Amino acid sequence: xxxxxxxxxxxxxxxxxxxxxxxxxxxxxxxxxxxxxxxxxxxxxxxxxxxxxxxxxxxxxxxxxxxxxxxxxxxxxxxxxxxxxxxxxxxxxxxxxxxxxxxxxxxxxxxxxx
Numbered sequence: 001x002x003x004x005x006x007x008x009x010x011x012x013x014x015x016x017x018x019x020x021x022x023x024x025x026x027x028x029x030x031x032x033x034x035x036x037x038x039x040x041x042x043x044x045x046x047x048x049x050x051x052x053x054x055x056x057x058x059x060x061x062x063x064x065x066x067x068x069x070x071x072x073x074x075x076x077x078x079x080x081x082x083x084x085x086x087x088x089x090x091x092x093x094x095x096x097x098x099x100x101x102x103x104x105x106x107x108x109x110x111x112x113x114x
Contacts, residue, residue: 008076012103018069022052024098032094037087054091064088074099
């Protein structure tokens with residue numbers, strides 16, 4: 001569970017399910033992270049209730065990101081303890097690319113960040 005959080009809301013302009021998002025992240029996030037960071041670190045991606053959480057338990061306590069779907073919006077919370085951390089920034093960058101993939105050429109919009 002995230003203790004201190006920062007929230008970001010992104011509109012996908014298309015509907016997706018938690019299962020579709022989870023599958024997309026499972027198939028792509030670890031590989032892209034390892035390629036971008038040139039490290040052998042495994043991200044844990046798991047479903048918790050109606051959300052998806054991303055963690056690196058060998059390096060950080062708790063989850064780095066939690067993603068919930070609300071209609072066409074993704075509500076992304078991230079641990080404020082690691083917002084400026086290089087691994088967290090890399091994951092966030094990759095997530096943005098993967099969200100664009102899910103938008104099916106409609107693009108994404110940042111609705112809120114804070």
